Amino acid sequence: MSDPALRLAAAGALRQRYRDDGVVHLPKVLDAEMLELARQGFDWSLANPSSAAQQLFPQDGTRFYQDLFNTLSWPHYDPLLRKADLGGLMAQLWGCENVWFFFEQVFHKQGASRRTPWHQDTSYFPVAGEDMAVMWISLDPVPVSQSLEFVRGSHRGRLFNGSAFTGDDDTAPLYDEAEMPRLPDIEADRARFDIVSWPVEPGDALVFHPSTLHGGGHTETGGERRTISLRFFGDDCNFVQRPGVSKDSAVGFNRQETGSRDVSEFYEGLVPGDRFRHPDFPKLYARA
Numbered sequence: 001m002s003d004p005a006l007r008l009a010a011a012g013a014l015r016q017r018y019r020d021d022g023v024v025h026l027p028k029v030l031d032a033e034m035l036e037l038a039r040q041g042f043d044w045s046l047a048n049p050s051s052a053a054q055q056l057f058p059q060d061g062t063r064f065y066q067d068l069f070n071t072l073s074w075p076h077y078d079p080l081l082r083k084a085d086l087g088g089l090m091a092q093l094w095g096c097e098n099v100w101f102f103f104e105q106v107f108h109k110q111g112a113s114r115r116t117p118w119h120q121d122t123s124y125f126p127v128a129g130e131d132m133a134v135m136w137i138s139l140d141p142v143p144v145s146q147s148l149e150f151v152r153g154s155h156r157g158r159l160f161n162g163s164a165f166t167g168d169d170d171t172a173p174l175y176d177e178a179e180m181p182r183l184p185d186i187e188a189d190r191a192r193f194d195i196v197s198w199p200v201e202p203g204d205a206l207v208f209h210p211s212t213l214h215g216g217g218h219t220e221t222g223g224e225r226r227t228i229s230l231r232f233f234g235d236d237c238n239f240v241q242r243p244g245v246s247k248d249s250a251v252g253f254n255r256q257e258t259g260s261r262d263v264s265e266f267y268e269g270l271v272p273g274d275r276f277r278h279p280d281f282p283k284l285y286a287r288a
Contacts, residue, residue: 011092011093014092014093015092015093015094018093018094018133018207018209019130020153021150021152021153021196022150022152022153022155022156022208022209022211023196023207023208023209023212024093024206024207024208025198025200025204025205025206026204026205026206026207027201027203027204028201028203028204029084029089029203029204029205030084030137030202030203030204030205031203032203034084035139035202035203037079037080037083037084038080038137038139038228039139040076040079041073041076041080041104041228042106042228044073044076045067045073045076045104045106046067046106046108048070048072048073049067049070050067050068050070050072050073051260052067052068052069052070053065053067054066057114057165057166060113060114062109062110062111062112062113062114062219063108063109063110063111063113064107064108064109064113064114065106065107065108065109066105066106066107066108067105067106068103068104068105068106069103069104069105069260069263070104070260071103071260071261072259072260073104073260074101074103074104074282077101077104077230078282081101081230081282081284082284086135086230086232086284087099087101087232087283087284087285088284088285090131090133090232090234090284091234091287093133093207094130094131094133094234096131096234096235096236097234097286097287098235098283098285098286098287099131099232099233099234099283099284099285100232100233100234100281100283100284101230101231101232101282101283101284102127102132102231102232102281103231103263104228104229104230105228105229105231106226106227106228106229107227107229108224108225108226108227109219109223109224109225110223111221111222111223112218112219112220112223113218113219113225115187115215115216115217115218116148116215116216116217117163117165117171117215118151118163118170118183118184118186118187118213118214118215119160119162119163119165119183119213119214119215120154120155120159120160120162120210120211120212120213120214121134121210121211121231122159122210122211123159123160123161123162123174123180123242124162124174124242125242125263126239126240126241126242126267127233127237127238127239128237128238128240129233129234129236129237129238129276130209130236131233131234131235131236131237132209132210132211132232132234132237133207133208133210133231133232134207134209134210134229134230134231134232135205135206135207135229135230135231135232136148136205136206136207136208136227136228136229137204137205137227137228137229137230138200138202138204138225138226138227139202139227139228140202140224140225140226141200141201141202142199142200142201142217142225143199144197144198144199145217146217146218146219146220146223146225147198147200147216148197148200148206148214148215148216148217149195149196149197149214149215149216150195150196150197150208150212150213150214151186151193151194151195151212151213152194152195152196153194154211154212154213155208155209155210155211155212159180159211160181160182160184160213161173161174161175161177161179161180161181161182161183162174162175162180162183170183170187171183171184171185175242175243176243179243186213186215187215193213197217210231233276233281237275237276238272238273238274238275238276239267239270239271239272239273239276241272261280265278266278266280
């Protein structure tokens with residue numbers, strides 16, 4: 001943060017808004033040096049894809065690229081995490097004692113790319129708790145019409161089946177439908193939902209609980225959007241059991257031959273209800 005004193009003064013109000021809404025907009029949270037560190041991390045990720053890197057919706061003919069949980073990238077994001085004191089920010093946001101970095105995810109859209117389907121991130125990984133957050137950073141200006149959108153307060157509601165991120169039906173489920181309720185078709189009836197969004201400039205961040213329903217706007221012809229999602233967890237996070245993946249999905253974690261560690265290593269030996277911990281998750285904050 002560029003001004004820790006202001007952050008401390010606003011911590012209580014920010015924490016309450018995050019708890020109520022599941023999302024906060026933090027303008028100019030990264031200064032020029034921090035933004036350059038973010039750009040360096042993003043560029044490394046693009047140049048060194050893991051085996052989970054993929055082109056989403058290839059049938060559309062535009063670039064919609066993602067990669068995630070590439071453990072080889074973590075040293076390249078660590079300077080940003082430390083310089084911006086993102087662990088301290090999350091500790092204030094949650095009011096917790098300890099903060100760990102969970103993993104990174106990068107997206108690259110070019111041209112007239114379609115919107116990102118509505119979903120909840122916690123549908124895709126076996127972790128639950130109040131002390132969780134995703135920090136969404138764009139390296140390019142994003143108008144509100146193309147920005148990330150959120151259903152305010154939805155993190156306090158039910159957890160839906162994950163979107164499979166394939167085909168024409170954005171609510172197509174990742175798991176057998178008997179396991180979790182199907183996603184609502186938010187785009188078909190947007191007026192039913194309390195949708196919030198903000199224009200984002202480089203240096204801004206959107207921070208949201210991963211159980212908040214969210215989806216990304218489109219990009220236009222000639223446009224580009226380079227974004228980084230940094231994920232964090234804290235004291236109250238537990239391991240939970242998610243259904244086995246039974247349908248083809250574009251969203252994956254498994255590693256093969258790139259040298260990045262498989263995400264399953266970080267869950268090995270845990271049973272539902274265990275505290276979510278692994279010594280190799282970078283610890284960013286510990287209250288003295």
